[in-house]
Each structure stands twice: as structure tokens, then as C-alpha cells.
Amino acid sequence: ETGVTQTPRHLVMGMTNKKSLKCEQHLGHNAMYWYKQSAKKPLELMFVYNFKEQTENNSVPSRFSPECPNSSHLFLHLHTLQPEDSALYLCASSQVTDRDEQYFGPGTRLTVT
């Protein structure tokens, strides 16, 4: 499999549930990202991992917990979410230079009920 993959593609969860989003990249990149995209809002950067170390956390609530066990895998653990957390969650990867673009996965469309 090539590129950046994300599972699941769609997720509906209640506010008391615990679920995880998975991202995998097969591009040999060393940086991985989580973004949140809500309707009619700009793309919001959530977390950045560089060589498995978290380098950015953009004031994300603790109900979102990232995990990066290696440079190819990135998880986003979700618990006690709110309806306003419903959004498209995009994972991306890149090399660590300013000339290298990010490659995005297809996203997970999350609905919190």
C-alpha cells in the first residue's frame, strides 16, 4: 500500500465512548501531523510529530490524545468528546525540510452524537 492511509474513514461515536483514529504512511517521511477540519472553518493544526517526538500541540483539549509509536504510524485517541468535535480529521506526513510538501490521507469523518 502506498501514500498515507487512515482508518476508519467514517466514525460515529457517543460522548462517553472511547475510540482511536489510525494513520499510516508508507513514504519514509519523518514528520506526521493531525489536522481538524470543521465545516466553514480553516484547517486547524492539532499535533506535529518529528521523528516520533511531539513538537507541536496547538492547545488541543486533553480529550484528544495523540500517540506516535514510530515514524510510520500515528494515532489519535478520543474519549468523552463533545458534539462540536464532529469534523473531518486529516493526517499528513512530510520530510523535515521547507521544500517538501505534506501528503494527506483521505481523512476520518467523525460524528459525535
Added chain:
Amino acid sequence: AQKITQTQPGMFVQEKEAVTLDCTYDTSDPSYGLFWYKQPSSGEMIFLIYQGSYDQQNATEGRYSLNFQKARKSANLVISASQLGDSAMYFCAMRGTNTGNQFYFGTGTSLTVIP
């Protein structure tokens, strides 16, 4: 501070015509990269074109070209010979040498190609 501004929330273009999507940026980084992405209704972000701040030539990729005016801090995307499949959201983004791995995205422009 890094900032990307896209002032056109929505644009329409006739099929086979050219269209320009505007992007201005603000950065204090001496070296940076500018990117354009396309997001169809399916949701996936697709990389289109890259321009480095020290590149002498404007970037081109097939029907996509980037009108880079460094003094004006603008990096407009030009799509020539528009096709129906070009209908999508388009995002301008920037990455600087002093901002680590952070990409800064604009709010996007929704392009609709009319047959």
C-alpha cells in the same frame, strides 16, 4: 507571525477558461515554501504545486502555474483550460525554515467550473 490570506471564498469559471486564485502571505522567515492544495468533495487534500522563496522562476505543473510576486508577498494559483473536475476547494499554505514542521493554511477558495 505567519499568516496566509485567501480573500476569495468562492469563484466561478467557465469550462476551458483560465482562473486565478489569490493568496497573500506574511512571514518573517528569510526562507520559506509556498504550496497549493486541492480538496475535492471526497475530502482528501491533493498537493498541486510548490514555490520556494528563492526560486528564480515561477513554478509550473501541467495546467497549474504559480504567479509568485515576492515583493507583494503574493502567490496566486493560475489554472489554465479549466475542466469540470477542477471544481473543488483550493488551499494555499506556507512553511518556513524558522517554523519547524508547521504548515500554515489559508481559509480556502471554493472553485466551481461551469459547463
